[in-house]
Every structure is written in structure tokens, then in C-alpha cells.
Amino acid sequence: MKFLLLSILISVAAAKISTIKVTGTVLCRKQKQPGLEVVLKESDSFTPDDKLSQTTTNKDGFFEISGQDDEWGSIEPYVYIFHHCRILKEGCRTRSRYDVPQPVINGVYEMSYIDLDIAQSGETYEC
Template sequence: MKILICSLLLICGAIAFRTQSTGVKGKLVCGSKPATGVNLKLFDEDNGPDPDDVLDQKTTDSEGNFFLSGSSMELTPIDPELRIFHDCNDQGSPCQREWVIRIPAKYITNGPEVKEVMDLGVLNLEVELDNESRSCTH
């Protein structure tokens, strides 16, 4: 009987976890020039002792374009965010500027394949955001 109960609990726990995916694309510029080679990471931001999950990471291409997508198996809805690490308009300050852009829930798909990708359009990295920070390790 104990084995049956434990088996049922394990099966229910496994079913409760579900794969969720998301994606984001856009183009980065620094002033009037493409922001090439900018580091980007797509995260599932987790609170508490569970560390953030990296869903995807890439750098922008020669035109400043990017596309990131990924999935994670979670019990609760994922909290995706794009982190952009760059040196545009930083006047030689140490480390890199870090932008964090939250991805709205409507761009989260149940399952491993992204159905709707968030299009950020063109972002000019010269802008100074109130909540931006600096990152020396990323």
C-alpha cells in the first residue's frame, strides 16, 4: 500500500510540472550604428533558493539583430526576462550596463515550442534607464 501511495504521489508531482517556453527578438543600436556582439541572456527569473534558469544566450549579429528562445519545466508559470549587457554610452565606466526587460505572460507557451515571439523592435542602447545596473560577471 505504501508503495502504491508513493508511486501515485510521484506521478502526480511529475504531471504538475509542465514545460513552458518563450522567445524574444529585436535589433539593438548604439546611436546610429548597429550594436554588434552585445551579450544577451534569456532567463526564467526565480525567487527564493531556486537559482535563475538560463533559457538561451547569444550575441547580436553584425546588424544588431537577435533572436532568443528557450523552455523550462516548472510547477508555476515561468517569469521570463531578457538581460542585455552592453557598453554603449558608458563613458569608459567599469563593467557593463545591464538592462532587464520582463517578457509579458502572453508570450509564454505551454510546451517546448514557442508559438508567439515578443518583438522588441529597435532599441537604442544610448538611453539611460532608471532601473539599470552594472554587471562585471554575467
């Protein structure tokens, strides 16, 4: 029992906090997209992914989102943008995923302009 407690304490102490900030302006058909849901998540291997933060794009289609998590190694963050670009069926939406590159962990990932007209691999549709 003492060994188990000691192992847990060591593993908690070994975890480090990593941060990320992501910014971007979302476009569809060359128009800025206000009011879109943007979610920052962190990929986990054995448990459900962690939701770090959530926001919406402003009137100019711009968003800024940040979060932090403590992991054994580096965090593996990604951004979901929920939108209606390229949707033909009313009431449906697309969930586009954008991975954050490892070199910008503990810094800022400036996505610049995000063109939703370009499909991402692994997009999902919700109706």
C-alpha cells in the same frame, strides 16, 4: 516515505513546459550594435533563476533567442543585454533587463528596436 514519493511524482507531472522566443535589434546612439551578449533567463522565487539560452547580436545588431522551461504555472522570462552604451569608464559594462510580457508566452516577443540610450530601471554596472 511513500507519501513523499507520491507527492514528488504528482508535482513533477503537474509542471508544464512553456516556451518563448525573443527577437530584436539593439541600438546605441542610433547605431546597430553587433557582438553584444544576450541572455534569456527565467525568474524563480525560491531558487536561482534559470538560464534558458544565450547568444550574441549579429553584424546588424539583431538577435533571436529562444528557450523553454517547465514550471507549475507560467514561466516568467526576461532578457539581459550586456553593453557599453552610456559607459564612461573603460572596462565596464551595463546589464539591462527587459521583462517578457505574459501574453506572448508560448509565442514570439518581437522587441523591434531596443534603444540602449534609454536607461532601464534596475540596470546594473559591472567593472
